Amino acid sequence: MKDFFQFIASLFEDVLFLPFYALADLELENWFLANGVNWLFMLIAAVAFGYWMMQLKKFNQNDTEDRSVKAHSFLGKDAQY
Incomplete structure (x- = not known):
């Protein structure tokens, strides 16, 4: 063994x-x-972050997001803000 x-x-x-x-x-x-692997991961993260921000901007411009307070069921029926 x-x-x-x-x-x-x-x-x-x-x-x-x-x-x-x-x-x-x-x-x-x-x-x-x-540290080339680290640089590669940082590059991938920067590209992903940029893509994410562009998608958020697109959804904000189209006004397709439900921004009401009661958009989420866990807030309950009586949530008033």
Whole structure:
């Protein structure tokens, strides 16, 4: 049983963590390249945020959103604001 767990440890340390070790070595040379995945995620988030804002603007201009206080059933029938 001990050999099985040592195999798992060896698998992770010698094979599966190689990309992370490569990134750790790359960080010492170029920080921007090492954090390329983070930059990619930030770019995707910025594009998604921009798309979301354009959709909100489109719905506001078309006046298709129900903005009354009683638009949601959890507010109850007697909600008066």
